[in-house]
Amino acid sequence: MIKRTIYIGTPSYLKLKDQQLLVQDPNGSEKGTVAIEDMALLVLDHYQITLSTQLLNQLQSHCIAVITCDSHHLPFGVTLPLYGHTEHSERLKHQLEASEPLKKQLWKQTIIQKIKNQEALLNLYNRVAEPMETYWEQTKSGDSTNTEAKAAQHYWKYLFPEFQRHRFGQGPNNLLNFGYAILRSIVARALVSSGLLPVLGLFHKNKYNPYCLADDVMEPYRPFVDKMVVNYVNNNGKTNELTKDVKAYLLGIATQDVLIDGMQRPLMVAVTTTTASLYKCYAGELRSIKYPELD
Incomplete structure (x- = not known):
């Protein structure tokens, strides 16, 4: 259900x-x-x-995520239990003992799938997508050459005409921010349910960020939020106001169907598949994280 x-x-x-x-x-x-x-x-x-x-x-x-919003009506905080799995201590042991080479390889997989999904979204809307394949093909362990940022420059240039991606910029930045914040909460919840600590990231290591791993894992899912925002802008135009209807629409990200592991699943279920596979990578049972494919 x-x-x-x-x-x-x-x-x-x-x-x-x-x-x-x-x-x-x-x-x-x-x-x-x-x-x-x-x-x-x-x-x-x-x-x-x-x-x-x-x-x-x-x-x-x-393990229900309680999200509070700020004066701008953007998600600001999330409350989760300290643990959400019966094997919590055993799973933390594997997460804490994960080697740097393993984490760099997992981050490489994460960035490759993010860029592939961005490429698929550009193709879906007949935008210029050719350079994106080169970017994900050239991604190295730990993304040491920063192909994520290079791909992002091309991606945002062509996804929305005359647009600059900023946290507090003009619309549709507000829609993207709201959608990403909800997505982040979904991922954090799934990580806790899988017995993992959201604070211990693969790549993100900001000492002020309690959700580093959630920020890592959500990267290949961001284009699914982008797709919803593009569809909204195409049908309604850009808006600087987060109305009740806009927020209701973006909250639907949790039930959007995505392709993962060869099957169509609601995004919220797919995220759980991803976090469960991440634990198996930590434990040595898998070599690759299961991420969604945008089709």
């Missing part, structure tokens, strides 16, 4: 009742319920939302 993403953007009181999330308005009137076991993400996008500790504990016991 596909887990649900729940978005709450109005003043609300959230509590646990009969193993369900109960949503009440400030006057105490019931607005709705959702079974805890059906949820994967809970997005809180209002400063006047209150939730009980009992509910929070239950959400954590089911």
